[in-house]
Amino acid sequence: MATNISNGFAPVDETRLGKTATRLSWGAVFAGVVIAVAVQLVLGILGAGIGLSMVDPVEGTTPGAAGFGIGAGIYWLITTVVALGAGGYAAARVAGVHERFDALVHGLVVWGVTLILTLYLLTSAVGGIIGGAFRTVGAVAGTAGNAVGAVASAAPVAASAAGVDGQDVQEAARDVRSEAAAYLSDAPNDPAQMTQEQAQAEIARQLPALARGGAEGQQAESRIVDVVAAQRKISREEAQAQVTRAKQQFVQTKNEAVATAKSATDKAAGAAAGTSFVLVLALLIGAAAAGFGATAATRRRLH
Structure with a gap:
């Protein structure tokens, strides 16, 4: 009977060489x-x-x-x-x-x-991350702010039609409610009886409604025309023509400012x-x- 003698090592063909325990x-x-x-x-x-x-x-x-x-x-x-x-x-x-x-x-x-x-x-x-984010947002907000500033700068155009100082109108527009309350608390409803300061405040008070348009805008435009005609002592038709030109310039400036802001935003997004x-x-x-x-x-x- 043949016996198999083993030296204690597994045969070579039974070993698994080169395989790690985990993948x-x-x-x-x-x-x-x-x-x-x-x-x-x-x-x-x-x-x-x-x-x-x-x-x-x-x-x-x-x-x-x-x-x-x-x-x-x-x-x-x-x-x-x-x-x-x-x-x-x-x-x-x-x-x-x-x-x-x-x-x-x-x-x-x-x-x-x-x-x-x-x-x-x-x-x-x-x-650092928040600072960089705020700088990016600030650049976009700055562009929008420039657009708003350009729109606001068009407000004196409408006021110039009434022959009043545009700087005064800008100052009145910053706090239109308080200015209107101060000037119009005892101001006459008739534009012909208004002082120059009261006329400035009235125009500033009507400008937001004029910018919104619609029926309210038409009423505001009509009121501004009355003030212009009374302050310049011209006919209502002439005052309407001046206010219409000023309104067209205002709208054009606003559209250009909005277009500039959109273009800058598109470039930033791209x-x-x-x-x-x-x-x-x-x-x-x-x-x-x-x-x-x-x-x-x-x-x-x-x-």
């Missing part, structure tokens, strides 16, 4: 993230030093803002690719994976964790959309770099 090693991923962040910081500091060395206000050779911004964006993209590629390679190498898919997963996880960590660090700087698309493309390139670096570190199986 994903979080320790390796953490190592890859640390390396990616460290490389990104080092290259970022190096880029800042290079950029500052190009600033020479004495000689006047400082690059323009547009060219400087494009160069900084390209450099940031290159450093991101290098950092994530190194992080993905390190994670897959430390994990000792033998499957390209496992290596790719390690690289993508390194990319995702690095992205989340970066977003967390950015959002934790609450002051720029924001373009920036978003570029950022998404950069993130995808970073993911590809991390995946490529990880798959390049795939170990071959031992046979």
Whole structure:
């Protein structure tokens, strides 16, 4: 009877070489993230030093803002690719994976964790983020404010038709209720009996209704015409013609201001959309770099 002698080792064909215990090693991923962040910081500091060395206000050779911004964006993209590629390679190498898919997963996880960590660090700087947001909103609000200012500046045009000082009308329009109460508490209803100050307050009081239009606007326009005719001592037809011209100028100025504000808003929205698309493309390139670096570190199986 034959006996099998064993030296205590399993046959070679029964061993399972090259297979890790788990498909994903979080320790390796953490190592890859640390390396990616460290490389990104080092290259970022190096880029800042290079950029500052190009600033020479004495000689006047400082690059323009547009060219400087494009160069900084390209450099940031290159450093991101290098950092994530190194992080993905390190994670897959430390994990000792033998499957390209496992290596790719390690690289993508390194990319995702690095992205989340970066977003967390950015959002934790609450002051800087809020300051940047308010500066952006302030720029849009400034454009709208300019439009409102242009519309308000058209108000003296209507007042000039009555032969009154436009500056006085602007001052009266700032607080139309209190001014109207002060001037019109005992003011006569007949425009011919009004003083110049009372006429100014009456025109200022009617301007908001005139701007709104409709039946209320028509009544306000008729009242302004009566005041103009009485103050200038001209016929009502002549006063109507002057007020109509002033109203047309007012509407034209308002429309131009609104169109300018809309154009500025459209440009800002377009720029924001373009920036978003570029950022998404950069993130995808970073993911590809991390995946490529990880798959390049795939170990071959031992046979």
